[in-house]
Amino acid sequence: MDCPHVTRFAPSPNGHLHLGHALSAIAAHDLARPGGGRFLLRIEDIDGPRSRPELADEFRADLAWLGLEWEDVPAQSTRLASYAAAAETLKARGLIYPCTCTRSEIEAAGAREGSDGLIYPGTCKHRGADPARPAAWRLDAEKALAQTGPLVWEDALAGPQAADMSLLGDIVLVRKDLPASYHLAVTLDDAADGVTLVTRGADLFGASHVHRTLQALLGLPVPRWHHHPLLLADDGQKLAKRRGSPSLAARREAGEDGRVLAQQLRVQLCHLEPDAAASI
Numbered sequence: 001m002d003c004p005h006v007t008r009f010a011p012s013p014n015g016h017l018h019l020g021h022a023l024s025a026i027a028a029h030d031l032a033r034p035g036g037g038r039f040l041l042r043i044e045d046i047d048g049p050r051s052r053p054e055l056a057d058e059f060r061a062d063l064a065w066l067g068l069e070w071e072d073v074p075a076q077s078t079r080l081a082s083y084a085a086a087a088e089t090l091k092a093r094g095l096i097y098p099c100t101c102t103r104s105e106i107e108a109a110g111a112r113e114g115s116d117g118l119i120y121p122g123t124c125k126h127r128g129a130d131p132a133r134p135a136a137w138r139l140d141a142e143k144a145l146a147q148t149g150p151l152v153w154e155d156a157l158a159g160p161q162a163a164d165m166s167l168l169g170d171i172v173l174v175r176k177d178l179p180a181s182y183h184l185a186v187t188l189d190d191a192a193d194g195v196t197l198v199t200r201g202a203d204l205f206g207a208s209h210v211h212r213t214l215q216a217l218l219g220l221p222v223p224r225w226h227h228h229p230l231l232l233a234d235d236g237q238k239l240a241k242r243r244g245s246p247s248l249a250a251r252r253e254a255g256e257d258g259r260v261l262a263q264q265l266r267v268q269l270c271h272l273e274p275d276a277a278a279s280i
């Protein structure tokens with residue numbers, strides 16, 4: 001028998017939640033709760049000035065309105081020390097290197113587009129970073145691969161995946177302004193929170209190659225992943241507030257029934273991933 005899953009919804013409080021977030025939260029909730037598992041809410045609030053902590057309460061009100069039940073786990077802003085400690089470990093092992101390049105310098109160096117933005121061409125790795133300028137720290141993907149050897153991770157829908165760091169290259173693990181990037185923070189948090197099934201949208205599929213690599217480097221447990229298809233707007237675009245899709249808060253305040261909306265989203269989810277029930 002399968003063990004009950006621990007899943008999570010990990011929104012960044014950079015803007016209101018919209019229908020795509022609701023779908024993601026419902027997917028993670030429904031994979032955990034009916035089978036006696038745990039559904040966690042983690043607020044990913046380390047995005048510097050873009051982060052608006054006051055939105056966390058709005059997110060909770062949105063989830064309750066959808067009829068979901070969850071457990072709160074500590075927000076990322078309370079976990080900076082654990083990120084810094086992991087970064088120190090990686091530094092001591094020579095697996096990350098300082099990089100002072102700006103985005104325009106990276107573009108000027110002829111970087112190619114990867115699955116998560118530009119693939120860093122390794123400028124600071126080869127010439128050394130300028131000590132007078134603020135530095136981010138990047139994973140040396142080549143050294144990482146030499147240490148981990150080939151790795152596999154498993155997506156519940158897409159099946160086994162060979163971890164491929166070339167899709168993202170030498171990604172930033174420590175930002176210039178923060179002790180962690182999304183990739184480092186989320187990998188450490190999912191391990192600390194005991195997440196066993198990382199449920200999130202297919203737009204983050206590529207990031208899981210990096211997260212699997214970090215788990216191997218840092219000796220962290222390896223979960224399974226479930227990347228659900230994205231809910232698209234009528235024009236085929238990803239749903240986002242900036243493209244005019246109404247926020248959950250606006251729908252809630254307008255008096256819409258959140259539980260009815262959640263049921264409609266469950267039907268859509270079922271159409272988006274008809275084989276999910278059999279594979280999870």
Ligand code: GLU
Nearest residue numbers: 010011012044186200204
């Ligand atoms: N915080 C991320 C976001 O809001 C989600 C991260 C994840 O699910 O791994 O897009």
